[in-house]
Amino acid sequence: AHQVGHGGSGRNVGLVNAGTWVAPDALEKVLGSVEASRLNxxxxxxxxxxxxxIDKYRIDCQDTRTGNLHMAHNSKGLADLQSRAEQWQRRGANVELLTGKPCEDACGTDKVSGALLDHRTGTVNPMAYVSGMALNVVA
Known part of the structure; x- marks a missing residue:
């Protein structure tokens, strides 16, 4: 047997995201408003x-809680992010569409048309997170 975290749980990128890439309105069309609302x-x-x-079990996993960016490199991508921002904001989510200087500052480049900043999200070191969870299970 391999150590805890050997597979995907320890090798992923460590994003702590708040949803699927399927937009909220699209989920409603597929699942219906009640089930989509519950899922969202x-x-x-x-x-x-x-x-x-992480806080409860004092897991040292280099977590960040500053949000994640979904970036658009062209006008089509920006239109999609604008739609997603509106859909999430309509549902009360703390998301923000960045363009211009705020986008450049957040992304570190002027080559991005816009970015959707989801303030609810962040990152973890995935191996440290899963190892910390495992240590707490056996403790």
Whole structure:
């Protein structure tokens, strides 16, 4: 047997995201408004649950809680991000569409048309997170 975290749980990029890449309105069309609302609410709350678990069990996993950026490199991508921002904001999510100087500052380049900043999200060191979870399970 391999050590805990040997597979995908320890080797992923470590994003703590709040949803799927399927936009909220599209989920409603597929699942219906009640089920889509339940799913969007649960997914939107997921980062807070992850970070609360990190705090509760004092897991040292180099977590950041400054949000994640989804960037657009052209006008089509920017239109998609604008739509996503509107959909999430309509549902009360703390997301912000960045363009111009704020986008350049956040992304570190002027080659990006815009970015959707989801303030609910962040990152973890995935191997440290899963190792910390495992240590707490056996403790």
């Amino acid at each position: 609410t649960a997914l939107g709350a997921a980062p807070a649950l992850v970070f609360a678990t």
